[in-house]
Amino acid sequence: MAAEEQSPKFRRAPPTVRREALIEATLACLRKHGREGLSVRRIGAEAGVSPGLINHHFPSICALVAAAYETLSMSLLHSIRQHAREDEASPRERLRRFYEAWFAPALLDPGLFNTWLVFWSMISHHAEVRAVHDRTYAAYRAALESLLGELRGNDGVPRFRLRSAAIALSALLDGLWIEASINPRTFRPAEAVALCEDWTSALCAGALPSLLAGGTRGQPRAAGRRPRNGRGPALPLK
Amino acid sequence: MAAEEQSPKFRRAPPTVRREALIEATLACLRKHGREGLSVRRIGAEAGVSPGLINHHFPSICALVAAAYETLSMSLLHSIRQHAREDEASPRERLRRFYEAWFAPALLDPGLFNTWLVFWSMISHHAEVRAVHDRTYAAYRAALESLLGELRGNDGVPRFRLRSAAIALSALLDGLWIEASINPRTFRPAEAVALCEDWTSALCAGALPSLLAGGTRGQPRAAGRRPRNGRGPALPLK
DNA sequence: CGCGCTGCTATACGGTCGTACAACAACAGC
DNA sequence: GCTGTTGTTGTACGACCGTATAGCAGCGCG
Structure with a gap:
């Protein structure tokens, strides 16, 4: 036994590419599981790395x-x-x-x-x-x-x-x-x-x-000055 | 000691009003805490009842x-x-x-x-x-x-x-x-x-x-028949 | 007044979460 | 080839989650 495969347990990667991989894994998890997918364990599994690595490359989730x-x-x-x-x-x-x-x-x-x-x-x-x-x-x-x-x-x-x-x-x-x-x-x-x-x-x-009112100016100029009485809409909401 | 207040530990309520109260508490929690507010413990606390009561009145959260x-x-x-x-x-x-x-x-x-x-x-x-x-x-x-x-x-x-x-x-x-x-x-x-x-x-x-096209009919009739070539938009997305 | 129905509480359980931390190992530089 | 750096792992911890369940207690009814 002990097939002499002996592949390394993990591969190191420069921070930049690792960060990018984690971002991609995050998107995949969110797409597949929505909010439930947003966890260090799931994202880590998706990226093929340990959960702890996320907090090593990002200050927080x-x-x-x-x-x-x-x-x-x-x-x-x-x-x-x-x-x-x-x-x-x-x-x-x-x-x-x-x-x-x-x-x-x-x-x-x-x-x-x-x-x-x-x-x-x-x-x-x-x-x-x-x-x-x-x-x-x-x-x-x-x-x-x-x-x-x-x-x-x-x-x-x-x-x-x-x-x-x-x-x-x-x-x-x-x-x-x-x-x-x-x-x-x-x-x-x-x-x-x-x-x-x-x-x-x-x-x-x-x-x-x-x-059409004001050319390319920023603020809308009162937008057609309200013709009704002044009180703003105050919904009872209940 | 033992001030003879002796108010009842809880009040019973008919299922209908209790359900409504729980719904109101749920809305309050969601409004205040968003997704975090969606838990039996928080909603129960908001409604002043025990967490277990929610699963008693609703089959699930x-x-x-x-x-x-x-x-x-x-x-x-x-x-x-x-x-x-x-x-x-x-x-x-x-x-x-x-x-x-x-x-x-x-x-x-x-x-x-x-x-x-x-x-x-x-x-x-x-x-x-x-x-x-x-x-x-x-x-x-x-x-x-x-x-x-x-x-x-x-x-x-x-x-x-x-x-x-x-x-x-x-x-x-x-x-x-x-x-x-x-x-x-x-x-x-x-x-x-x-x-x-x-x-x-x-x-x-x-x-x-x-x-204006088709009166009050339901389906849009091809909406102006695409004038460009036939291939639909297939975004590479990557 | 006392009994019973049932709304209600309290607790326990298994699971998942984020974070921290010590040990390990891949890889570069000497 | 050895060593040091550091990217990476694995585990442990405390908190919170939803659900199930056994038993308490409010309150209507006889």
């Missing part, structure tokens, strides 16, 4: 999650952007390709949705994760602003407030993505794309009034 | 969550609807009041957002919770369809596909609500209302093409 959040978010944004590029296409066409990528099967995986829920649920309690959200949300909005910006100046497209437009479009994309992830049978991806296209059409037609 | 989900969701919908009612207002005005209620301070509580994340995170693994989502999402959509339906037929408002319009509006509301809950400083509630109002304006102006 939520630092690892923050890193995984940033990695995944930026990777997805890059993929979607890449798919939307297509140089010979018109700005309007690139925007449609962006929508199609957003509702591609790869993005509608329930595991991905559950992963995102874990990220979101940690935002309020962990400053690092919140910082990642702020950064990545800004990056997504910037990508949309870039695509929308190319739209302006085209034939008959009026000037509009870029930042607010990106906020609205981002919300529409997110809202549709969430419901599509929760219940794929509510509507088909093609319908989600069509609804986003509708919004784009309205924007190009100048049919979104508050976006 | 997720049945309790499902009940809490349905209670909160329907309560919020009722409040918002109530606020939008206002009989002497025009349909368009009622819709705006609906938006204002949606972005009222009571709805933008971070605790409420975290509560919702817990609900969402249980959908994929627990059929009961999924059923509640399907029911409540349908109820919200029905409320929107009702409000949007009153819009149709008004001066110059074209016929549009009610169900798809409600889906889009619901997504826009959800997406804005999420970002407002995560980071209140991205935009002010009034801007969110304005962006929803914009969408309504576009709808009334007939500026949302795919919604």
Whole structure:
């Protein structure tokens, strides 16, 4: 017996690649098991290392999650952007390709949705994760602003407030993505794309009034001064 | 000693009111502690009863969550609807009041957002919770369809596909609500209302093409037949 | 008043969690 | 080849989890 295989019990790795491997393992665990997958034992098993190694490379578990959040978010944004590029296409066409990528099967995986829920649920309690959200949300909005910006100046497209437009479009994309992830049978991806296209059409037609108001200025100027009585909505909630 | 207070160690309650109290305690815990608050010990302490009582009134912890989900969701919908009612207002005005209620301070509580994340995170693994989502999402959509339906037929408002319009509006509301809950400083509630109002304006102006296509029929008819080459978007994702 | 039904408590159990820490071993440099 | 560095392991610890179960006790009813 004692087959002289004698392979080393483990292999050392420079901190950088080990950290990256742990991040990848974290994403795999979150995708497969959601919140339940977020434990040093599970992630360690997924990465083929001992649980204790995680605390050796990351100050705490939520630092690892923050890193995984940033990695995944930026990777997805890059993929979607890449798919939307297509140089010979018109700005309007690139925007449609962006929508199609957003509702591609790869993005509608329930595991991905559950992963995102874990990220979101940690935002309020962990400053690092919140910082990642702020950064990545800004990056997504910037990508949309870039695509929308190319739209302006085209034939008959009026000037509009870029930042607010990106906020609205981002919300529409997110809202549709969430419901599509929760219940794929509510509507088909093609319908989600069509609804986003509708919004784009309205924007190009100048049919979104508050976006036309103030050029590219930041703050919405009272947004059409409330015509009703002054008391704000105070829901009883009970 | 032995001050003759002698108050009873506990009070019995009929199952119905006890169940309701436990549901209320669950919502309080979720609001205060998010996912961490979802434990029999914490909920029992919040309700002033022993932890074991929960498994006595509910077959499992997720049945309790499902009940809490349905209670909160329907309560919020009722409040918002109530606020939008206002009989002497025009349909368009009622819709705006609906938006204002949606972005009222009571709805933008971070605790409420975290509560919702817990609900969402249980959908994929627990059929009961999924059923509640399907029911409540349908109820919200029905409320929107009702409000949007009153819009149709008004001066110059074209016929549009009610169900798809409600889906889009619901997504826009959800997406804005999420970002407002995560980071209140991205935009002010009034801007969110304005962006929803914009969408309504576009709808009334007939500026949302795919919604005009097929009357009130259910399925979107290919939504503008893809003009590009046939291959669907297949993101490399890596 | 006393009895019994049953809502309710209290405890115990097996499991998983994050973290800490001491010992081990892979690999580079001499 | 030996040695030192340090990436890595394995274990131990205390805390919390959900569930099961045996028994206590509030309170309606006769």
